[in-house]
Amino acid sequence: MSKILEISNAVEAGKKKVVVQLVKEALEEGLSPMDILNEGMIKAMGNVGEKFKLNEIYVPEMLVAARAMKAGVEVLKPHLGENKGASLGKFIICSVEGDLHDIGKNLVAMMVESTGYEVLDIGVDVSAEKLIAAIKENPDCNLVGLSSLLTTTMPAMKKLVAAIKEAGLDQQVKIMVGGAPITQEFADSIGADAFAADAASAAAKAKELAAR
Ligand code: B12
Known part of the structure; x- marks a missing residue:
């Protein structure tokens, strides 16, 4: 299974610690932070939303997925673009x-x-x-x-x-x-x-x- 898919599955399952670990590994392997975000995490939240709509999961599962994603985003944050200093x-x-x-x-x-x-x-x-x-x-x-x-x-x-x-x-x-x-x-x-x-x-x- 690709690392991105593993991240996506872990976000969907709400496995916060696993997400953090996998995102760190993905960055070490040189995967693009934007791909990890878009293909790994945002897509996973889309799947979570679909499952919620179909009554396959409920609010608590949505919430743990959201927490897992937030934890992953924290790891990605320093890699998502350098702060050019406030001037705009x-x-x-x-x-x-x-x-x-x-x-x-x-x-x-x-x-x-x-x-x-x-x-x-x-x-x-x-x-x-x-x-x-x-x-x-x-x-x-x-x-x-x-x-x-x-x-x-x-x-x-x-x-x-x-x-x-x-x-x-x-x-x-x-x-x-x-x-x-x-x-x-x-x-x-x-x-x-x-x-x-x-x-x-x-x-x-x-x-x-x-x-x-
Ligand atoms: C996680 C989640 C939750 C979590 C939120 C946790 C949190 N801290 O955010 C919890 C469990 C709390 C939750 C609660 C509810 N949720 Co909810 N939730 C979701 C879910 C699965 C993911 C949202 C998400 O984080 N997506 C990932 C992010 C990255 O994407 P995004 O938010 O769309 O943001 C991107 C763009 O939209 C854009 N963007 C966003 N904001 C802004 C602002 C600006 C200025 C700009 C330019 C761009 C921009 O850029 C972002 C990054 O790329 C969605 C499903 C979905 N497909 O969206 C349902 C969803 C939004 N929820 C839904 C519902 C129904 C609810 C509840 C009413 C459920 C309930 N019965 O209680 C409550 C409402 C609570 C409330 N009053 O707000 C429905 C909404 C249906 C509708 N048409 O209105 C959805 C679509 C699920 C579904 N398919 O039915 N939810």
Whole structure:
């Protein structure tokens, strides 16, 4: 079995210690960190989601898989792109109100940081009040990232974008949105400045937005 497949199976099975060990071995063997992430771990979480949908597994299994992936990402982190020192600005990122999923958000934070943004992660289940306060407290913030993994929290994303505009803070920040159910069309419909489907494209978009 290939190392990547072993990693994927271990993430799916929620075997945290095994994942950590396998990721270390894969890096030592010279496998690409992006391949380990995309083909080993993110794909595994997709499989976990499919099994959940089919009632083959339940929330606790999803949770242990998520923990295993997080542990693996920690090992990968130093290899996922060098931090070029904050110069592009400050990026505030969160998962929207009602949404507790944070793996994708954390990956986006990590990749955007590696392009040269300072990152302020204000967590999950973030209300409009909390987000607006964070932007106001950080006048050097020029980019906001909103993550939503549930179709039921997409309206909360719309609410956060509207709140930023109502507060006049769209003069200060650009807004980038993402998450499994989010599309370019949805991003356009709620007035976001950018959408990205994955962490690598989010980093590229963030760089592009800083140059605008
Ligand atoms: C792990 C997981 C959980 C874990 C989360 C743990 C954690 N700390 O994050 C737990 C067990 C807590 C959980 C709970 C629930 N979950 Co869940 N979960 C998942 C699962 C299996 C994986 C998500 C994941 O981490 N993927 C890996 C990451 C890397 O991918 P990603 O999040 O999509 O992020 C990438 C992109 O989307 C993008 N991106 C993400 N955010 C952002 C932000 C910006 C700014 C940008 C530019 C890009 C971007 O870049 C990321 C990196 O490439 C998904 C299945 C799936 N296919 O997504 C279901 C899934 C999202 N969950 C689902 C459901 C239903 C739930 C629950 C309601 C279950 C329940 N009955 O309680 C709860 C809701 C809790 C809540 N209020 O949020 C459904 C959602 C269905 C829907 N259409 O809305 C899914 C799709 C499973 C399914 N197939 O049914 N879940």
